[in-house]
Amino acid sequence: MKYNFLATYLEPAADVATNYLRETLGIPESKILIETEIAPNIRARPTLQARTKDHHIVCIEISDSVYPPQIDPMMVDCITAALPVHLYVGIPSETQLTAAEITQASKIGVGILTLGSAVHVAAPALSLSLIGVRDPVAKSFPPKHRQAITNAYQNFRTGDPSKGCSCVYDEIERLTRKIGSKAKRKNWWKASAANVKIPDFDNEKFGLKLLARFISDHLDISVTRATGLDANLLDRVPAVVGHRNESAHPANSKAVIKRDRELRTRFETATDLFRDLVTAAAPLNV
Amino acid sequence: MDLRRIPVNKIDRNRENPRLVFRQEELEQLLESINLYDVQVPIAVYRDGDRFVLIDGERRWRCALKLNHKTIPAIVQDRPDDLHNLLLMFNIHSLREQWDLLTIAMKLPRMIELITKQNGGNEPKEQELAEATGLPRAVIRRSKFLLALPPNYHDMILDELRKPKAQQRLSEDLFIEIEKALKTVGSSMPDLMPDKDRVRRVLLDKYKKGTIKNIVEFRKIGKIARAKVIEADPVRAHEALQSLFQPNDYSIDSAFEQSVSEAYFERDLVGRIDSLTQKLGQLEGDDIDDDLREQIQRLIVVATNLLESAF
Numbered sequence: 001m002k003y004n005f006l007a008t009y010l011e012p013a014a015d016v017a018t019n020y021l022r023e024t025l026g027i028p029e030s031k032i033l034i035e036t037e038i039a040p041n042i043r044a045r046p047t048l049q050a051r052t053k054d055h056h057i058v059c060i061e062i063s064d065s066v067y068p069p070q071i072d073p074m075m076v077d078c079i080t081a082a083l084p085v086h087l088y089v090g091i092p093s094e095t096q097l098t099a100a101e102i103t104q105a106s107k108i109g110v111g112i113l114t115l116g117s118a119v120h121v122a123a124p125a126l127s128l129s130l131i132g133v134r135d136p137v138a139k140s141f142p143p144k145h146r147q148a149i150t151n152a153y154q155n156f157r158t159g160d161p162s163k164g165c166s167c168v169y170d171e172i173e174r175l176t177r178k179i180g181s182k183a184k185r186k187n188w189w190k191a192s193a194a195n196v197k198i199p200d201f202d203n204e205k206f207g208l209k210l211l212a213r214f215i216s217d218h219l220d221i222s223v224t225r226a227t228g229l230d231a232n233l234l235d236r237v238p239a240v241v242g243h244r245n246e247s248a249h250p251a252n253s254k255a256v257i258k259r260d261r262e263l264r265t266r267f268e269t270a271t272d273l274f275r276d277l278v279t280a281a282a283p284l285n286v
Numbered sequence: 287m288d289l290r291r292i293p294v295n296k297i298d299r300n301r302e303n304p305r306l307v308f309r310q311e312e313l314e315q316l317l318e319s320i321n322l323y324d325v326q327v328p329i330a331v332y333r334d335g336d337r338f339v340l341i342d343g344e345r346r347w348r349c350a351l352k353l354n355h356k357t358i359p360a361i362v363q364d365r366p367d368d369l370h371n372l373l374l375m376f377n378i379h380s381l382r383e384q385w386d387l388l389t390i391a392m393k394l395p396r397m398i399e400l401i402t403k404q405n406g407g408n409e410p411k412e413q414e415l416a417e418a419t420g421l422p423r424a425v426i427r428r429s430k431f432l433l434a435l436p437p438n439y440h441d442m443i444l445d446e447l448r449k450p451k452a453q454q455r456l457s458e459d460l461f462i463e464i465e466k467a468l469k470t471v472g473s474s475m476p477d478l479m480p481d482k483d484r485v486r487r488v489l490l491d492k493y494k495k496g497t498i499k500n501i502v503e504f505r506k507i508g509k510i511a512r513a514k515v516i517e518a519d520p521v522r523a524h525e526a527l528q529s530l531f532q533p534n535d536y537s538i539d540s541a542f543e544q545s546v547s548e549a550y551f552e553r554d555l556v557g558r559i560d561s562l563t564q565k566l567g568q569l570e571g572d573d574i575d576d577d578l579r580e581q582i583q584r585l586i587v588v589a590t591n592l593l594e595s596a597f
Contacts, residue, residue: 004351044352
């Protein structure tokens with residue numbers, strides 16, 4: 001008997017899922033683990049699991065319900081440990097599946113496979129190392145920034161965390177440049193700027209670090225009434241956006257976990273900074 | 287015997303465990319509870335070298351394994367002999383949740399073999415088996431019906447048992463009812479059963495097709511076969527069963543109606559009238575109130591009209 005937990009009548013479905021892993025992801029059968037722990041601190045062993053070439057772990061829990069009770073502890077622990085696990089629930093194709101169940105699964109990042117003569121991905125699985133990222137809540141931003149924030153969050157959750165971060169960095173840069181340009185146009189500078197060459201804020205050859213530093217040093221916030229736009233806030237811009245060009249392909253699972261953890265923190269820090277910047281710059285109407 | 291936490295991955299199944307089917311829905315319910323509260327009731331094991339063998343608690347062990355628990359509370363007992371090992375499992379379960387009947391049936395020969403060996407070659411009687419296993423005699427008798435089925439039916443039942451309860455159709459009770467019916471036919475009208483398995487297959491097909499609607503209907507087959515006992519026409523009963531045992535749309539209900547239905551109705555009525563007469567005979571004048579008087583008078587009218595129309 002191959003399985004300790006899986007009911008016999010679900011074994012054909014598990015065989016279909018095994019074939020799917022073999023044929024779709026090119027994982028040899030010998031590398032597909034059955035009811036084996038993902039890591040020592042993860043409650044619940046998935047029916048099937050395999051490591052992909054890009055160092056992710058694909059897990060398939062075979063069940064005849066979309067949300068069996070073992071999914072909960074498995075998900076919570078993987079999210080907490082930031083494991084790059086793509087968790088699917090594999091259900092026999094004859095099981096009734098409602099649209100609400102698919103929507104709910106997609107919302108929480110659990111994939112659904114229907115297993116019959118063919119395998120259908122009813123909902124894709126998201127990496128559990130990424131879905132734990134804090135929702136920036138697009139509604140908390142002014143309408144003109146919501147689309148960008150939503151896209152960034154979607155990119156992050158759906159498997160491209162670097163792009164998710166990048167989108168936020170771009171928004172921070174755009175806003176910083178707009179603040180500088182308007183200050184230049186309106187001459188909102190302190191006396192200290194009188195003998196200094198004011199950079200061209202629209203010119204990309206001027207780095208963000210330099211521009212933020214210039215605004216922080218010379219913007220006269222008493223004129224602009226943007227009192228929140230102080231050195232404390234503007235100094236965070238180069239610190240946060242400074243990571244934007246760091247990109248490396250992780251060499252193993254540990255590196256993926258490390259990268260995803262760091263990107264999660266960076267994404268959350270960047271969206272927080274962007275919200276603070278938008279709030280502080282509101283009196284400028286940029 | 288001692289109680290301690292032992293490593294989950296050092297535990298093996300007991301090859302003598304009669305339980306063959308572990309239902310997903312039941313396991314998932316238990317898993318949910320163990321995830322919240324851990325294993326609250328220790329499992330029972332015996333030591334086998336550096337490993338442990340389960341005596342009781344396979345479902346709890348499976349759930350603990352699934353939940354990646356490292357240890358589980360266990361009562362570690364001395365290694366029992368083969369018979370004691372099997373008896374322990376039967377007795378534990380006879381006091382708790384009952385196994386599927388087929389699982390008991392499949393282990394009965396092994397149980398009989400071990401007890402026979404212990405008794406110096408004397409096969410145990412039904413009563414002795416019941417006492418040893420803690421099972422009621424009726425359960426042993428019903429298990430024997432299943433055991434007597436050809437092996438392909440065991441596989442069929444097992445396949446059904448493995449399905450979620452809501453999807454199960456060919457239950458153990460269905461086969462027991464069929465076997466009981468065929469046993470009666472075999473003793474009352476043996477010429478109808480030259481090939482018992484053919485008849486069994488026909489009845490099963492009729493049940494699957496819905497010609498026979500529920501398993502209680504099979505009891506009527508025995509009633510038809512006993513036509514002689516209730517003074518019904520045995521030839522008509524024989525013809526009805528002969529038709530019933532052919533692959534057609536002829537149902538048990540039709541066979542019953544066309545053969546012995548009236549005789550059973552009459553017997554039933556006679557029995558009721560006899561019982562009523564006896565009860566009325568025990569009454570005295572003081573016992574009769576207005577309601578009773580009214581009903582007795584109604585009875586007299588109905589009975590008088592009936593008798594007058596009969597002559």
